[in-house]
Each structure stands twice: as C-alpha cells, then as structure tokens.
Amino acid sequence: MDLSPEQMAARLGAFVAREAGLETQQVAIEGLRRLAGGSSREIWAFEACLSPREGERRLDLVLRRDPPGRDEGGRDLEFRVVSAAHEAGIPVPRPHYCCTDPEVLGTSFYLMDRVDGEALPRRLLRDDRYERTRRALVPQLAGILVQIHRIDPDQPELAGLPGGDARPGASPARDEIERVAEGIRVMAAEPHPVLELAVRWLRERVPERSRRTLVHGDYRVGNVLFDEDGVRSVLDWELAKVGDPVEDLGWLCTKAWRFGSPHAVGGVGSREELLSAYAYAGGDEVDPEHLRFWEAVGSYKVALVFIQQSWVYRTGRVRSLELASLGRRIAEAEDALLELMEESP
C-alpha cells in the first residue's frame, strides 16, 4: 500500500476519530511529516486536533510502524509493553492507540505522545549544556532499570513476549550465545579467532541461576531522550522480552555505546557506580562477573551486527556505502571482547 501523505492523514484522522469515539469530521490531522531515525521502523509526527461538541484538544503525536511491505506484526506487543511501562511510572512517551488492521495504513502502527528531547549520545557526552545530565545519568538509568525489572512479565497484557516460556532448564543466555554463534558462522566472510575464543569463554560463564524479569532488550544511551535535567523518556521497546535482568545492565556497559569515552556506562560512568546505583534503587546486588558476562555477550552481538551489515552489502542486497564501511568495525567488537577476556582469562 503506497499512500500519499494526504491519504495517510485522512486515514489517520478516521482512525483517531473511531478510537476517540468521535465523528470523522471532528478530527483534523495537521503537519504530518516523517522523522529521521528509527532505522528499522518508520517514525512520523503530526498533530491531531480533536473537536467534540464541547471543548477542543490537540494531541502532539508520534506514529511508529514497520516500513510498508515489512510488517513484522510486533507493534501490538510493543504497544502493550510501553503501556505497562507507562502504568509503572517509567518515563516513556504516553501511548495512545494501536492499530493492527493492515487496511488502515498497510502495516500495524501505534500512536504515542511526542516528547521533546535530545537523542544524540555525542551531544550528551560533549556539550556543556548537558553537564548536569551527565552527572545524573547513571543513577537515573539504574533507577529506571529497577522499575522495568519489577514489572510482572507474566501479566496477561504481556502475553507473547519472547523468552516467556519458563521451562525448567531453559537458559536464555545460552540460547542467545548460540543464536549469535550461528549467525556469525553463516555470514562471516573470513575466520575470526577472537570470536572463536570469545564463544568458548562465554559458554563457560553462562550464569547458573538468574532472576527472570521483563528485559528492555536494547537499553543504551542512544535509546533515551534527555534534556538539561536528565532522562526524559526511554524509547525503542521493540526488543523487550523475558530474561535475565543483568542483560540490560551489561548491554548498557557494552563498549559500542561509549562513543570513544573511557567510561564504561554509556560513556559517562563506571560499572561500580552502575551496580551500586542499581542496588541503591532497590535492585538486586549484582556480581561483577555476572555483569562482565552480559557485557561480553553485548560485544559478541555487536560483532554479529557488523558481520551481518557487511554481508548485506557483499551479497548485493543493499549497495549502501554505510553498510560497506561497517565490516571494518568488527575489529572494535573484537577489541572489546579481548579486553574482557584479558580481565578474566
């Protein structure tokens, strides 16, 4: 379905009217525009002007959807996860309506409040105006994680989350490692001794016991909106799942998200600060070895992402300059893995 912006606005107007219990002519959609970012999802912004018989209100909204023709059907689950986070008092854009009917826009989508804020980690790390934000960031990110990990992953509203099957003997950590290893085996163009060594190191360290909670799945500085006072909003819940909460802490420490800074946590703080802030906010005491394991899984996954992007280029699927250059970044993930293996040989 290829819609012009005008057609898209008209359909959105009818959808919002239906959801809000209004007549179609009582809703006007204004300023519909596509926003940059959201590499695998399309993001649009617009204003919805609702004019019932009494009172008028304007909603500043963002629409998130799979690109046309690539409906992965997960928007409904993502919407339910964001709704649960919103109810738990976690700073997320307030979710409004979700639409799984492909007749409306071609792919499923949901609508949420538009939140102002900066999203570029490099500005966070370098601009003077974010000095206060940098100091507040580690405790804030840790506190929000504690709240996320307290959400009941077995509530009926979250049915269908990956990893939700709690069979005895199941190990989400082991499954994750083997999934990445298989991806590397299939797509890597050349042998990678560092990655061979890393996968053995990881298999040896799979945590025997871990808690089972809701996991954000992509918790890093690049996925939060911030301003001069700190975190405004946690975004990108599409990889949410049930698993080991330490995975979110480890991913937050993964070297790829430090943007050249020597500080482990998103380029602004240390692992020790993160773990003590997490415990202070009411989270579990986390063994640094357990954190190191998940940080290494993070860099192992980052290696696969670069291998995969280079593969997409090399096999001629997408001839993009950006993808072409990413294969050379595998070395950065290898460097991070070596560092972790040297610390704990």
Next chain:
Amino acid sequence: MNDEPSAPDLLRAVERFLERDAVAGLDGVARFHARVAANVVAMVAREIETEAEHARREWEGLAALLGEEGALPETPALRREALARRNEALCERIRAGEADTGAMRGALLAHLRGTVADKLEVSFPPRERDAGKTGRA
C-alpha cells in the same frame, strides 16, 4: 612505476574534497554519506601503507602459534588467502579446546591483541577515536 602523487596521497586528496567541499554543500543523508565516504577513503589509504607490514606480523604470529613454516606470498591477494588459511587452522585449534588454558592461551591472547590493534590502526586510528566525528557509521 606510476608517477607521483602516490595512491594514498590521491586518496587523501579525495578525503579532503569530501570533508571540506562535499560535506559543506550537502545536507541530510547525502551529507552523512559524504562523511562516511571521507572516512572510507582515509581507511583505504592507511591500509595501502600498512598492509605489507601488518600481514608480515600476523603471519609470523600465526607461524609461531601453529608451528608451521613457509613464506608469506608476495602479492596482497595471495597474502589474504594464505592468512585466511592459517587463521582457519588457528580457529580449529581453538574449537578443539587447545587454547582454553595454559601457555597457548597466553600466547594466543598476545597474538590476537596485536592483530586487532593492527586492524584498528587501519579502521579506527587513535587520533579519530575521540575526535567526535559524526560521520563514523
């Protein structure tokens, strides 16, 4: 023998054009891609200058770890093939558990530290690491 400027010098001229002129004259996605392009040609220039030395170091490290003799081929393409074969042999040893502990592990980590540092010198030299460039994809 080709005349001057050398291949790396020509690539650096392209890098300068991309960084100074193309980036300034473009916006949005094209501007971003111009930055990426500038980084890519600079990377290729560094690879041309360092490939023979890096290949020799990696070859010698692999020879010591594997206990294999043999000369490194003369041309870059054959060097890549030969290095890939030895790296595959090394991967088999790792998969067989030979580097899980002991002297082999220490020697292997030291070797890999060197090869990764060489790769990073090409793809991500220290002077760029903290330069805050936004064009790094």
